[in-house]
Amino acid sequence: MIRVRNLIVVLCTIISVALTRTNASPQQDSRERRELAMADQAILATIAQSASTNGRRICIDSPVACLGPDKAELGLALIGARSTKDANLALVGLLGYQLDGAVAEDYVCYVLRAGDSTKPDLLRASPEVLAARCKKELQWMIADRTASLGQLDEDSVCAAPIKISKKLKELTNAISIGEKCSAGDF
Secondary structure, X not given: OHHHHHHHHHHHHHHHHHHHOOOOOHHHXXXXXXXXXXXXXXXXXXXXXXXXXXXXXXXXXXXXXXXXXXXXXXXHHHHHOOOOHHHHHHHHHHHHEXXXXXXXXXXXXXXXXXXXXXXXXXXXXXXXXXHHHHHHHHHHHHOOOHHHHOOOXXXXXXXXXXXXXXXHHHHHHHXXXXXXXXXXXX
């Protein structure tokens, strides 16, 4: 029952946002949203796989399973390459995840590059909502995959509201002072 209610809320939100967009055709809007959602899921799946003992073992036991570029880095690149309101919202949404390493560094650079266009979304973001969204998405993702992922601690995948709040402040302050990543690093 809760899943159905949550699904209805998400669908209503997506439809209402889609109806307010006037600068894109419905087909373009739908494609962008699908791509952003797919990128978001790739990032979450990579974090979940890395956080689970079974997920880490897959890459050791079968290196071909983890061949190629990192899904999280590719997902972030897809989101960060866009300069749209929806992409900015997707960037802000990633704050709910425990990003680390190269993904965390690139994340900051994408947000700083978006700069003032993403600052209002950062200021409006609710750390509690972002953390809850991560947990809900993670539960949905692992619902039928518990045997594959094994024991998985939500806190190793989803950021705590206090950590999100701190990161929001850091990012908005960095944007305010015009901080950028060096061209050689990004």
